[in-house]
Amino acid sequence: DQQVKQNSPSLSVQEGRISILNCDYTNSMFDYFLWYKKYPAEGPTFLISISSIKDKNEDGRFTVFLNKSAKHLSLHIVPSQPGDSAVYFCAASVLDSNYQLIWGAGTKLIIKP
Amino acid sequence: NAGVTQTPKFQVLKTGQSMTLQCAQDMNHEYMSWYRQDPGMGLRLIHYSVGAGITDQGEVPNGYNVSRSTTEDFPLRLLSAAPSQTSVYFCASSYGTAKNIQYFGAGTRLSVL
Numbered sequence: 563d564q565q566v567k568q569n570s571p572s573l574s575v576q577e578g579r580i581s582i583l584n585c586d587y588t589n590s591m592f593d594y595f596l597w598y599k600k601y602p603a604e605g606p607t608f609l610i611s612i613s614s615i616k617d618k619n620e621d622g623r624f625t626v627f628l629n630k631s632a633k634h635l636s637l638h639i640v641p642s643q644p645g646d647s648a649v650y651f652c653a654a655s656v657l658d659s660n661y662q663l664i665w666g667a668g669t670k671l672i673i674k675p
Numbered sequence: 676n677a678g679v680t681q682t683p684k685f686q687v688l689k690t691g692q693s694m695t696l697q698c699a700q701d702m703n704h705e706y707m708s709w710y711r712q713d714p715g716m717g718l719r720l721i722h723y724s725v726g727a728g729i730t731d732q733g734e735v736p737n738g739y740n741v742s743r744s745t746t747e748d749f750p751l752r753l754l755s756a757a758p759s760q761t762s763v764y765f766c767a768s769s770y771g772t773a774k775n776i777q778y779f780g781a782g783t784r785l786s787v788l
Contacts, residue, residue, distance in 0.1 A: 566717065594775060605679070605765050605779025606718070651717065655775050662733065663775060665717030 565589045566654050568666035576674050581639040583669050585652030588633065592654040596663070597626060597637050600649045609650070610637070639671075647673045677701050681766050681780035688756040688787045696751040696783050698766030706769045707749040708733070708777070709741065711762040718765065724749055756787045 567586045575581045585595075593614040598606035612619040612626045612635065619626050625638045639646055652666040682697045700707065708723035720733030724743040738760060740752040749768075753760060763784050767777035 564717075571715075596775060603781065605767070605781050607779070608776045611776065653717075653775075662720055662723070663718075663777075665719070667715055667717050 564667075565592075566652055566664050566666040568650075568652055568669050570669050571667070572670040572672065574672045574674060575642050577644060578641045581637075581642045581646065581671055581673070583637040583639075583650050583652075583671065585635045585637075585666055586633060587635075587654050589654070589664070590633070591656050592664075594655050595626070595628060595635050596653045596655075597624075598651045598653060600651065600668070606651055642671075642673045644673050644675060647671060679766055679768055679778050679780035681764075681783050683783060684781065686783060686785050688753070688785065690756060690758060690787060692756050694753050694756065696753075696764055696766075696785075698749045698751065698780060699747050700749075700766075700768040700778070701747065702768060702770060702778065703746060704768035704770040704778070705746065706777075707743065708767050709739070709749070709751045710765045710767065711735065711760075712765060712782075713762050721751065721764075753785075758787050761785060761787045 565588050596611040597609040599609045600606040610621050610624050612628050628635045649668045649670050651668045653663040655663045679700045705726045709721040710718040712718050719735045722741040724730045730741050763782050765782050766780045769777045
């Protein structure tokens with residue numbers, strides 16, 4: 563039973579447009595969410611996070627939105643650039659619960675020129 | 676900065692062989708962990724450590740052993756390799772209060788024949 567779901571295995575977006583990556587979760591105890599980005603042959607790198615006390619967090623071109631009632635979060639990338647082509651993972655945890663993260667399966671984002 | 680270093684990058688084993696995947700970090704992070712990534716699935720936690728001398732099991736610990744004799748090193752041992760252990764393995768570390776923002780190595784791709 564996947565507690566964190568990324569239902570789109572891949573997403574193709576035109577350069578300059580907005581990319582929206584989605585993530586759903588089932589465990590209401592999750593109170594901290596993170597997005598990681600992964601290039602081929604590299605490890606994941608941290609991108610942005612959000613605590614459940616917030617509904618939005620921005621960092622430059624990246625914004626994460628959290629809808630607790632729907633158990634849904636999304637990552638917006640505006641504008642999308644070729645270097646954004648990567649696999650994006652959503653992860654969740656109960657804060658301070660021995661640091662374990664539950665990961666989604668990832669969404670491969672392809673930015674078309 | 677070297678960050679998190681994993682060796683080897685690739686390994687092929689025969690069923691029943693044993694081996695150790697190495698992981699070292701030079702950031703003085705207290706928390707280290709091992710994940711495996713399989714196609715269509717998120718990263719799954721194998722073992723983790725909150726400091727030297729302390730280790731604990733994650734979601735999928737069977738068939739793997741770990742030890743943490745120093746802050747820097749966190750090796751993962753496969754006792755008797757099985758084809759089900761064919762995967763990409765990632766080591767990660769984190770520090771301070773941002774315990775869930777983890778820094779990853781580049782991964783070890785393991786095939787068990």
